[in-house]
Amino acid sequence: MGCSNFLTGFLNFVTFVLSLPIIGVGIWLAKQHNTVCIRFLQWPVIIIGVFILLVSFAGMVGAWCRVSCLLWVYLFVMLLLILLLFVFTIFAFAVTNAGAGHALSGKGYKEYHLGDYSTWLQRKVDNPSYRDKIKSCLSDAKVCNNLDNEYPTLTKFNAASLSPIESGCCKPPSSCNFIFVNATIWQGTSPPSAEDPDCGVWSNANLCYNCNSCKAGILQNIKQDWRKVAIVNIIVLVFLIIAYSVGCCAFRNNRWESGSGGGYGK
Template sequence: MGLSNYLTGILNFVTMALSLPIIGVGIWLAHKHNTDCVRFLQWPVIIIGVFILLVSLAGFIGGCFRVTCLLWVYLFVMFLLILLLLCFTVFAFVVTNPGAGRALAGRGFKEYRLQDYSTWLQKRVDNNKNWDRIKSCLMDAKVCSDLNNEFPTADAFNQAHLSPTQSGCCKPPQSCGYTFVNATIWDNPTTSSADTDCSVWNNQQLCFDCNSCRAGVLQNIKQDWRKVAAVNIVMFIFFVVVYSIGCCAFRNSRRERTPFYGKPYV
């Protein structure tokens, strides 16, 4: 058996082993949590885990036992996966390129405006069904619940390094002119502001329906997608190497089944 067949089998055995914890996490999410956030995540996790398991199994059997048809299916799926990974990585960098927080004088946090982000991302949070689900997740996560204890005074709050979601969802925009009572209770200003978020804020629901909250969520998405895109670049290189080895294993298996069999490829 050629070296490429051994390597294909070993690499796919490792990915098969890695797929099992992924499936286990999805099953755990399904049984242990019942919030809308986690219900939304559990099936994609399980599907990804099962997909990796089946593709790796095809590559393992095809590489170790020289089953040409399984290797062909494996290489075809791997090619599609590499192509999709490349497209997603480029797409992630493009849609997350615009948008950034705006520094405020004398404040430790930044504020975020929805219109600063790409149109594609804006449409994701403008959809009421999507936003209701996201808002439910934010409330379940209690992103604002600890702010009163952490920052009991106005000075402490002004110097706080709030996350984008806390800055956008837990307080009114600074332009509204609200007066600090505590981190989640603010007195109405005497003058009105042109910012529509100012009329949306209230001390019970906070700013979870504000555009600033949507912008804070998009900033978090941008940061997370940039991290994922960086990991995808590493995965892309890894998959290209595995695909190249798999092609050698496929040629070895096909050569064995021809009347002019010679030495296997590496």
């Protein structure tokens, strides 16, 4: 067995084994959790796991068993995957280039404004179907529930390093000048300040889940996550390009050993 064939088969054996726990996690999510957020995640996880399993199987068998047709399919899919990852990585950096938190005097947290983010992200978060899912996810995650215990006084709350979602969704904007009762209960002014439309949307029952500041906090969180994913994608791309190059050598070996110049190895 040629070195390139062995390496291609070994790399795909590793990814084949890794795909099994990915599929297992997807099945576990489907059986153990009923929330909207988890249901949203379960099928993508299962589909990704099955896709990796099938592609790895084709590459492993094609390289180790000298089945050139399977190896050709594997290389074709790998090339598509490399192109898709490259395009997605560029797109992720482009749409997350804008937007950042605004520091506040005397506050440990930052506030976020919806208009600072890319138009594409704003349209997505304003879509009613996405908005309803986001609100359900925030409610299921209970992101604001522990703030009262963690920051019982205004001094501690002002010094808090709140996450973007906590800052945008769990409290009214500072421009509203609401009076602190506790971390999730604020006494508003009457009538609400016209400076920020979120001042009229805030309620102690529903917090700021319908506010633009909440959407901005979610987008900031998405931006941070997408930047991490994009960096991981660059690492994965390097790995895929190396694996693809080695696979091309294995495919060439299969064709050479078949003795037909273009036939399929056995």
